[in-house]
Amino acid sequence: MVSRWMYLSLVILYGFLLGPFIIIFMASFGANATMAFPPQGFTLDWFTNVFETSQFIDSFWISLQLALLSTIVSLIMGMPVAYALTRFQFAWAGMVETVFSAPILVPGLVIGFAMLNFFVLLGDMHVMTGLFIGHTAILFPYSVRVISASLRNLDPYVEDAAVSLGANRLRGFLLVVLPNMQAGIAAAFVLGFITSFNNVPVSLFLSGPGVTTLPVSMLSYLEYYFDPTIAALSTLLVIFTVLLVQTAERILGLSQFV
Amino acid sequence: MIRRPNQTRTIILLVAPAFIFVLVFFVLPLVFLLSQSVLPEEGGFTLTGYFDFFQSRVSRIVYVRTLKLGLIVTGICVLMSYPAAFVLARMPARRRSFLMSLVILPLMTNAVARTFAWLIILGRRGMINQTLLSLDLVEHPVRFIFTETAIVLGLAQLFLPLMVLPLVSAMENIPDDVLEAARSLGANRLTTFLRIVVPLSSDGLVLGATLVFTGSVTAFVTPAILGGSRLLLMSTLLRQKAVILFDQHAAAVVAVVMIVTTLAVNLLLRVFRVQQT
Amino acid sequence: MPHLEIHDLTVSYEKNKPTLERFSLEVEQGELLSLLGPSGCGKTTTLRSVAGFIQPDAGQIVINDRDYTHLPPNRRDIGLVFQSYALFPHLTVFYNVAFGLRMRRIPKDEIYSRVTNALEMVGLEAFADRRPAQLSGGQQQRVALARATVIEPQVLLLDEPLSNLDARLRVDMRQEIRRLQQQLGITTLYVTHDQVEAMSISDRVVVMNQGEIEQIGTPESIFAAPETVFVADFMGFDNRFKAEVASVQGSKLTVNWGGAPIELRWHSKFGSPRPGAGAEIFFRADNASLSAGSEASGLAGYVILHTFHGNELRYLVETDIGEFSIMQDSASQRFEPGTTVTVQPHTQKWIAIIEETEEYA
Numbered sequence: 001m002v003s004r005w006m007y008l009s010l011v012i013l014y015g016f017l018l019g020p021f022i023i024i025f026m027a028s029f030g031a032n033a034t035m036a037f038p039p040q041g042f043t044l045d046w047f048t049n050v051f052e053t054s055q056f057i058d059s060f061w062i063s064l065q066l067a068l069l070s071t072i073v074s075l076i077m078g079m080p081v082a083y084a085l086t087r088f089q090f091a092w093a094g095m096v097e098t099v100f101s102a103p104i105l106v107p108g109l110v111i112g113f114a115m116l117n118f119f120v121l122l123g124d125m126h127v128m129t130g131l132f133i134g135h136t137a138i139l140f141p142y143s144v145r146v147i148s149a150s151l152r153n154l155d156p157y158v159e160d161a162a163v164s165l166g167a168n169r170l171r172g173f174l175l176v177v178l179p180n181m182q183a184g185i186a187a188a189f190v191l192g193f194i195t196s197f198n199n200v201p202v203s204l205f206l207s208g209p210g211v212t213t214l215p216v217s218m219l220s221y222l223e224y225y226f227d228p229t230i231a232a233l234s235t236l237l238v239i240f241t242v243l244l245v246q247t248a249e250r251i252l253g254l255s256q257f258v
Numbered sequence: 259m260i261r262r263p264n265q266t267r268t269i270i271l272l273v274a275p276a277f278i279f280v281l282v283f284f285v286l287p288l289v290f291l292l293s294q295s296v297l298p299e300e301g302g303f304t305l306t307g308y309f310d311f312f313q314s315r316v317s318r319i320v321y322v323r324t325l326k327l328g329l330i331v332t333g334i335c336v337l338m339s340y341p342a343a344f345v346l347a348r349m350p351a352r353r354r355s356f357l358m359s360l361v362i363l364p365l366m367t368n369a370v371a372r373t374f375a376w377l378i379i380l381g382r383r384g385m386i387n388q389t390l391l392s393l394d395l396v397e398h399p400v401r402f403i404f405t406e407t408a409i410v411l412g413l414a415q416l417f418l419p420l421m422v423l424p425l426v427s428a429m430e431n432i433p434d435d436v437l438e439a440a441r442s443l444g445a446n447r448l449t450t451f452l453r454i455v456v457p458l459s460s461d462g463l464v465l466g467a468t469l470v471f472t473g474s475v476t477a478f479v480t481p482a483i484l485g486g487s488r489l490l491l492m493s494t495l496l497r498q499k500a501v502i503l504f505d506q507h508a509a510a511v512v513a514v515v516m517i518v519t520t521l522a523v524n525l526l527l528r529v530f531r532v533q534q535t
Numbered sequence: 536m537p538h539l540e541i542h543d544l545t546v547s548y549e550k551n552k553p554t555l556e557r558f559s560l561e562v563e564q565g566e567l568l569s570l571l572g573p574s575g576c577g578k579t580t581t582l583r584s585v586a587g588f589i590q591p592d593a594g595q596i597v598i599n600d601r602d603y604t605h606l607p608p609n610r611r612d613i614g615l616v617f618q619s620y621a622l623f624p625h626l627t628v629f630y631n632v633a634f635g636l637r638m639r640r641i642p643k644d645e646i647y648s649r650v651t652n653a654l655e656m657v658g659l660e661a662f663a664d665r666r667p668a669q670l671s672g673g674q675q676q677r678v679a680l681a682r683a684t685v686i687e688p689q690v691l692l693l694d695e696p697l698s699n700l701d702a703r704l705r706v707d708m709r710q711e712i713r714r715l716q717q718q719l720g721i722t723t724l725y726v727t728h729d730q731v732e733a734m735s736i737s738d739r740v741v742v743m744n745q746g747e748i749e750q751i752g753t754p755e756s757i758f759a760a761p762e763t764v765f766v767a768d769f770m771g772f773d774n775r776f777k778a779e780v781a782s783v784q785g786s787k788l789t790v791n792w793g794g795a796p797i798e799l800r801w802h803s804k805f806g807s808p809r810p811g812a813g814a815e816i817f818f819r820a821d822n823a824s825l826s827a828g829s830e831a832s833g834l835a836g837y838v839i840l841h842t843f844h845g846n847e848l849r850y851l852v853e854t855d856i857g858e859f860s861i862m863q864d865s866a867s868q869r870f871e872p873g874t875t876v877t878v879q880p881h882t883q884k885w886i887a888i889i890e891e892t893e894e895y896a
Contacts, residue, residue, distance in 0.1 A: 003447060009341035014357075016338065017364055017418055020375030023385065027378050038388070077279060080272035088265050096273055099280055105524055106288065107476035109493050110513040113500060117294060117510075118287035137284045140276060157621035163608045164586055164615040165686065166638030172609075179625045198368035201478045204497070215479075218370040222483060226377070234371030241366045245359065 021238060028231035039228075046232035056233060058210075059217040062128070063197055066213060070135035071143075071192035075185065077136075078143030085144070086151040104141045108201030111138065116205040127208030134202045139192045146191060150184020151177075190248040194241065288517075295510035307511040317495065321515070324492045327406060328475040331413045335421040335470045336463065338414075343422055343462075344455060347429035358426065365419045369479035376412045376484060377403065404488045412480040417473045421466035428462025429455065461531060468527045472520045492516050536600070537561035538722045539585070539690050544594035546580050554580050555746045558594070562690075567716050567723040569733040571769070572743035578726045581743075582692050585724060587611045598689050609638075614683030614721075618695040620675045622667035628654070628678050629663040635686040653685040656715060673704045680712065684719060691716065691723040697732060709736050730770055734758060742766045762802045764815050764888050772817040773860045780812045780889070788887055790814060793834035797882045803889035814887040820849060820862040822884040825876045827868065833877040838870045852878060 028046055030039020050056055081100060085093055103111065115134050119125045154177065162172035203213040212220070218230060295307050311317050346354055364372060379385045380402035387399040402408050432455060440450040456463075481491040487498065492512060500509035539562040547553040555577045562568045570578035583589045585596055587608030596603045603611055623631050632653055636646045654660045657677035667675055676696060683691060696712065697705045713736050716723050727733050733740050734754040742749040742757065742765070750757055750766045761767035767775070778790040787798045788808065799816065801808065808814065829835040836854035848865045851858060859878060870876050 006341045006345050009338070010345050010357075013338055013342040013418070013422070014360065016415060018360065020372060020379070020415060021364070021367075023378050024371065024375045038385075077276035081276050084269045084272040088269050090265065090269055096277070099277065099285075103280070103284060105472075105521060107472075107493070107513075107516050107520060109476065109478045109496060110291070110516050111284070111287075113496065113509065113513055114287040114291035115283070117506065118290050121290065133283045137280060140280060144276075154624070155619050155621050157617045157619050158623055160586075160588055160608075161615065161617060161621040161623070161682075162634065163588075164611075164613060165635030165682070166609050167634075168607070168609050171638075176623050176625075180623075194366045198366070200369060201476075201493070204478065205500070215368045215370050218368070219479060219482065222370070222374070230370070230374050231378070234367075234374055237371055238367050242363060245363060245366050 024231050024234045024238070027228050028235040030228055033227045046228040047236070049229045050233045050236065053229065055212070055217045055221065056214065059212045059214045062211060063214040066131055066135055067193045067196040070132055070139055070196050071189055074136045074139035074143045074192060075147070075188055078140050079147050082144050082147035082151055086148050087156055100144045101141045103138045108138065108199065109204065112202040112205035127206070127211040130206045131203060131211070131213070134206050135196045135199065138199070138202055139196060142191050142195060143188050146188035147181070147184055150181050150187070154180050187248065190244060194244070291510050291513055294506060295514045298507045307507055310508070311511050311515065317512070320490045320492060320495050323406070324475050327410055327413065327491065328471045330410050331417065331474040332467050332471045334410065334414045335418050336467065338418060339421040339425050339466070343425035344429055344451070346426050361419045361422050369416060369477070370483070372416060373412050373480045373483045376408060380408050403484060404486055406489065408484040409481055409489065409491070412484045413474045413477060416477065416480055417470040420469040420473060424462040424465040424469070425459060428459040432458045464527050464531050468524060472523055476516055476520060538564040538599060539724070540597040541581070541585070542595040542597070544581070544584060544596070545592045546584060546589055547592055553592070553746065558746065560741065560748070562722055562724060564722055565720040566738045567713070567725060567736060569725045569727055569737040569740045570743055571727055571730060571733040571740050573728055576743040577746040578743050579694060582694055582724060582726050585690065586613055586615050586692055612689040614686060614688035614691045616679045616683045616691070616693045616696045618698055620679040622675055622678055624667055627664050627666060628659060628670070631667065631678055632682045632685050635682065639686065649685055653681040656718070657681045672700050673708060676700065676708055677711070680715060684715065684721065689722065691721045693723065693725045695726055695728065698729070705732070712736065742769060760800070760802070760886060761817070761888070764890055767817040767886065767888060773820040774818050776816050776857050778814050778816050780808050780810055780814050782810050783807055788814070790816065790887065792880055795832050797880055799882055799885050799887045801887040801889065805889065808889045812889055813891055814889050816885060816887050818880065818885040820860045822881045823859070823861050824879045824881070825850060825852070825861060825863055825870060826879060827870070827874070827876060829875055830877040833879045835875060835877050838872050838874045838876055840872050841870070852876060854878065
């Protein structure tokens with residue numbers, strides 16, 4: 001059924017998808033500062049520059065903390081929701097599902113803007129707290145969906161089996177459900193972490209003076225400078241992501257949850 | 259799914275913490291946003307914000323441009339994904355899962371990095387201009403950045419995976435037997451593709467189109483870098499009204515129009531999907 | 536004294552629509568009792584109530600003279616085998632079977648010997664270190680059995696344990712479960728929707744419909760003498776027709792078959808039926824025979840088709856009162872489609888059931 005010309009479409013698809021990455025990669029080692037193409041010479045100066053630019057280093061730590069914190073909190077709160085949705089039959093399940101998928105449906109920029117206005121209304125809120133709330137809210141859909149998928153893969157009766165053999169409900173969950181959800185939890189964690197770590201639209205409005213996430217500070221850097229530092233930083237981030245995603249994919253089969 | 263009597267209390271306990279969080283920190287701000295758009299600081303209820311928005315030439319152009327580019331991006335993604343998704347879906351599982359992870363990879367890299375590549379490709383001294391100049395096709399560098407073409411390319415590259423993934427998973431579900439049955443009944447490859455594969459994968463197509471279109475009309479990073487303030491889309495307009503013009507009322511109107519647009523598209527295509535089945 | 540008693544059990548998932556209402560049942564020590572019925576008849580609800588996963592609205596569950604009604608499921612001494620087996624995917628066969636013993640804080644060496652023993656009983660001693668995913672369906676079923684019985688429970692509950700197996704394996708496992716149950720002498724409640732399975736494995740069968748007991752008895756009595764239309768249907772009677780009761784004499788009643796009267800056993804919900812009442816007559820395909828031509832002593836019809844079943848031929852015969860399916864020895868005279876035949880009833884195996892009070896129309 002697959003004819004030869006159809007393979008050409010694969011080449012085009014992957015060229016378009018991955019070509020930009022190759023160009024960023026090449027640009028990050030080029031010696032000239034004006035981003036002419038093809039790059040001339042070879043240098044690692046831009047990588048050095050990344051590590052000497054304090055706004056990148058500071059915002060990297062903020063993004064890292066933010067991603068870890070909001071992913072963990074969204075998982076801890078999202079897991080019981082996923083459990084309720086997959087283990088019980090109830091009339092308002094559809095409503096619960098809609099509420100928890102809503103943060104995907106509303107544009108991120110609008111969420112950030114609405115939250116900023118609301119937080120101002122609430123009074124003096126720390127910038128980091130605002131970012132944390134925003135990121136946690138947008139991660140719920142991912143946490144709930146991925147954990148639900150992993151719970152659906154597990155026979156709901158194994159818990160009853162554990163209980164019938166003498167374990168109480170909590171022990172049944174800890175001894176039987178949790179060990180079988182490891183892959184799902186790890187997948188949800190990786191997905192949530194990456195989503196938060198890469199987010200621009202929600203962070204844009206919620207960032208404040210001195211407290212900015214890495215992608216937002218990359219964006220504002222671009223407003224003033226146009227040199228391969230961003231290419232070098234992007235290369236580093238791509239390598240970081242590839243390592244993270246490939247490890248997750250190899251161990252967990254991440255693609256089945258996306 | 260196990261039905262148990264007297265389960266309501268347990269369910270409420272499980273759902274409540276996250277539910278309250280979303281209600282207070284997500285739903286409430288949106289309600290407040292909505293009220294901002296109809297209650298200007300001077301007080302009183304008014305819809306003038308919306309009248310102003312749709313009467314202003316600038317915002318009308320921005321709105322139409324946003325929708326237009328969204329449609330073009332969606333079209334490009336469909337054309338690029340359809341045959342490729344079919345090839346992917348018919349591949350041996352091992353090779354497919356490797357290739358699919360290459361589709362997912364760009365999705366997992368931040369939009370600033372991905373859009374930045376287009377500055378190198380389309381810039382004054384970028385890849386395309388250097389090629390054109392060296393072939394003597396043009397005398398001066400052509401301006402690509404801050405054009406609609408640049409934004410379309412950037413957005414298409416950004417959202418292409420969101421079209422490929424649902425299409426592949428829809429096509430995976432078409433059994434080989436069905437295609438062979440069509441061939442045995444006299445359909446050639448093209449007819450089989452158009453009459454069997456396309457209808458059977460329409461669910462994936464609609465889902466992909468929803469994701470790509472709503473993604474494109476709300477994306478911020480790509481229009482901000484490749485369009486700047488010269489070529490505004492809804493998202494960059496929202497940012498401009500809120501941060502540069504300090505007009506929270508007008509910004510709230512733009513935000514509500516964005517929400518309504520994405521929700522309407524989602525709803526419309528969901529109805530379409532339900533009717534299909 | 537019965538070992539397991541269910542008294543007036545009432546369970547409702549929705550208000551005012553009880554799945555079970557004042558349901559009572561008694562199971563003797565060491566007995567295997569089947570709950571047989573279509574899905575939604577309340578059999579699984581009964582089982583899950585005994586296991587403690589459903590808290591009944593009213594009623595009482597007593598095991599070995601002890602009130603179990605308000606005991607949480609993990610403190611009940613009950614072995615449960617699930618339709619899906621519900622093995623713990625992350626644990627090996629050994630630790631699956633050991634789970635209940637570990638919950639009971641049994642010493643390690645005793646766990647080892649009891650688990651080994653249980654695995655030997657189901658013939659899986661060589662598979663102790665495998666994960667459930669590495670086992671066949673039948674093997675998983677055996678692990679589930681070993682896991683439920685190794686704790687030496689008061690009562691064993693099996694919920695459609697064979698419905699995920701293919702037909703041949705099902706027959707083997709049926710015998711295996713029965714053998715194990717008798718070896719251990721364990722009081723067992725067995726839920727199934729498969730009448731053949733219930734017949735072959737049970738000491739007694741309870742046929743359930745819409746939360747009520749339709750009939751309770753030994754497999755033989757239920758097979759031969761269903762008391763309601765529902766049970767007769769469920770027991771796989773091939774032929775059924777309506778007839779008017781001509782007369783009643785004690786335990787027999789008379790209806791017309793072709794021109795001639797036939798005497799049949801009867802069962803009624805409303806005491807002795809009156810002449811003129813409507814009766815449902817049931818008979819199996821092998822409880823009638825065919826003779827050539829039209830005879831006054833039987834019901835005449837003609838052959839529509841026949842199908843071959845090894846030692847038997849099954850005929851489809853069209854008559855004035857309906858189509859009947861009739862089984863004949865394939866060595867006997869063959870009737871080709873279109874042939875006129877007379878259906879001779881073996882009336883001692885037929886049964887008449889009266890469930891409606893109205894007159895026969």
